Amino acid sequence: GWNSFKFVPDQTLPVVNHTLLRDVAKVRWPARVTANATDNLGIRSVTVEYTVNNATPRSFALNLLSGSTYEGFFNIDTNQIGVGDSVQYRVKVVDNSTNYNTVYVPANGFSQFKIINTLGIVLVLDDDVTLSERSGEKGLGDRSTPLGLSANLFATTLSQEGYVVDNQPFATLDTNTLDNYDVVILSAGAKTAAMFDDLGKRTALVNFTKRGGRTLVEGGEVGYIYRVSGTTTDKDPNFRQEILQCSTWVSDMSTNGVLKKKMPGHQLFTMPHYVPDSLAFTGTTYGHRDANRIILNKPGIFKAGTWYPSYQDTAGIILYSPTNDPNNVRNMFFLFSIGTMSNQTVAAQLISNALNTLMQGGGPVPVELTSFNADTQNNNVFLTWTTATELNNQGFQVERKQANGQFVNAGFVAGRGNSLEPSAYAFTDKSLEAGKYTYRLKQIDFDGTFSYSNEVEVEVGTPTVFALEQNYPNPFNPSTVIKYSIPVDGLVTLNIYNTLGEKIKTLVSQVQKAGSYEVSFDASKLASGVYIYRLESGNFSSVKKMILNK
Incomplete structure (x- = not known):
């Protein structure tokens, strides 16, 4: 007899996870959309369909970022959207089957968010929540300072300044929501036991900041817990090197020591408030201050504050800019418990200045093109290129020119928006006649500004057989x-x-x-x-x- 089989259409729907966007501050437009999509036959496309105020339908593609994570930015310029506007959107995922199985998030209708008038949206993660964790390997710590004092100071100050603030325990963090925030503050206060003690959450925070997310870490024992010492002590090198920017621990500064400005003219100490020098602290236990050294010879690290009278070569405040510009800060580390600063009015002013500094930071990260290559197969030209960093990158217009001709538009590839990680792109120009062609990329920002890449030339040959x-x-x-x-x-x-x-x-x-x-x-x-x-x-x-x- 004969074995037999028949072709059966795939009925398996893609599996999609997407955290719906909350209201978006006008200052952080265009908003980023991320989704995780998988399917037994693979994903054909991930698209966002949307309208503004239920007007003209629009859409943009989400590009594969890594693994099964897709990312993209709303493709409408900042001057075309305003405070009070409503955006209705859904994520559409289509698989590779011949059935084109499709899933929408939300499953029915559209999700909606508003453009709001706020200085920014901030998440405060409080990890000073249990009195028993005010003791560590060095013994008993501060038992009198109220739990969560630093986190509450962050939240109250920033709310009064005009930010939208979410204040929650670090343990309850849903890492899928990180991209909803302009700045994430990790507050350990006077906690002395291991803080932020969840590798998965720390890794998600590292990935958040490598995408351009801004962070402020605060705590008097964070520098000790995440110090590097010899070859055996380094709790989380990734977290330390990407967010904290510190290396060896030197001292607790527990008996005395005031915070001195190392960069007195920096906006951290001048805008919008003038912050005086020689800031003292009420606490004298080991959980209130740390003196650490910064990572040696790493560009972009700035020692904004130090300690006095001892260990003046160490850091009390560390700033980091991936573009090596002290006025464009992505990460900030307070190596002290700000809730135990003697003058709490000045502490609030320092917090206000810190957020003002960070909201101007995270960039600018230019679109840095690192390669652009062309290859041919039959009558098709395959273009590939990579970027090292991207800022506000709407995408690339691929332009083609024949010999003695003018450049014409051959297609468009959406960009990553903002990214501090290398990104790879590809484009196929199909069914060309034989001849020589020149290609270039027109990189376009969301505000309409653009720049051209170098040009590459290829020759499309003629087939030798039918x-x-x-x-x-x-x-x-x-x-x-x-x-x-x-x-x-x-x-x-x-x-x-x-x-x-x-x-x-x-x-x-x-x-x-x-x-x-x-x-x-x-x-x-x-x-x-x-x-x-x-x-x-x-x-x-x-x-x-x-x-x-x-």
Whole structure:
């Protein structure tokens, strides 16, 4: 006997996880959208469909960031959206099956958020919540300072300044919500036991800041817990090197020591409030202050504050700018418990200045193109390029020029928006005539500004033989692609027949130049079954079968 099988359409829907956006501050537009999408056959596309005030429908693609995470930015400029506007959106995910299985988030209708008038949206993560954790390996710590004093000072001060603030325990952090915030504050206060003691959450925070997210870490024993000492002590090198920017621990500064300004003219101490020098603290236990050294020879690290009278070469405040610009700060580390600063009015002013500094930071990160290459196969040109960093990158317009011609638009590839990680891109320019071509990239920001890349040149050759390729996909539903090549100019016909020999459709019937071509066949109005396609040109003729499976 014979074994038999039949083609069964895939019915498995993609699995999609997306945290719906909350209201967005005007100052942080364009908003970022992230989604995690997986499927047994792979993902064909992830798209955001949206309207502003229920007006003209718009859309933009989410690009694969890594693994199964997709990311993109709303493709409407800041001058086209204002405070009070409502944005209705949903995420659409389509898999690679012939059924084009589709999932929407939300499943029905659209989610909505508003553009709000606020200085920014801040998340305060309080990890000073248990009195028993005011003791550590050095013994008993501060038992009198109220729990969460520093976190509450952050939240109260910033709310009064005009920020939207969420204040919650570090343990309850949902890392999927991080991109909803402009600044994330990690407050340990006077806690002396291991703080922020969740590797998964710390890793998510590192990834958040590497995408451009801004952080402020505060606590009097954080520098000790995350110190590096010899080859055996380094609790989380990734967290230390990407967020804290510290290295070895030197002292607790527990008996005396005031915070001195190392960069007195910096905006951290001048805008919008003047912060005086020589800031004292009420606490005298080991959980109130740390003296650490900064990472040696790493560009972008600035020692804004130090200690006096001892250990003046150490850091009390560390700033980090990935662009090596002290006025564009992404990460800030207070190596002290700000809730135990003697003058709490000045402490609040320092907090206000810190957020003002950070809200101007996280960049600018230019779109730094690190490579741009071109290759050919048949009559197709494959372009690939990479970036090291990106700021407000709407995307790349691919431009093509033939010999002695002018540049024309060949296509568009969406950018990553803001990214401090390397990104890779690709674009295929299909079915070109033989000849030499020059390509360049027009990188476009969300505000409309643009710049051009260097130019690359390729030569598209002429096929040496006639060829008709097997359609792909096959079986298919409802469309498929047929590719063919002709080595000489001539009349070309490409027809579709049923198994009775009756012509169903003519796809091509014209004179074509030598080259490689592809044509799409839409069989949405045909019944399932076997069909024949036939290519003829001059004395050449070739026939192949394809299967429509609905």
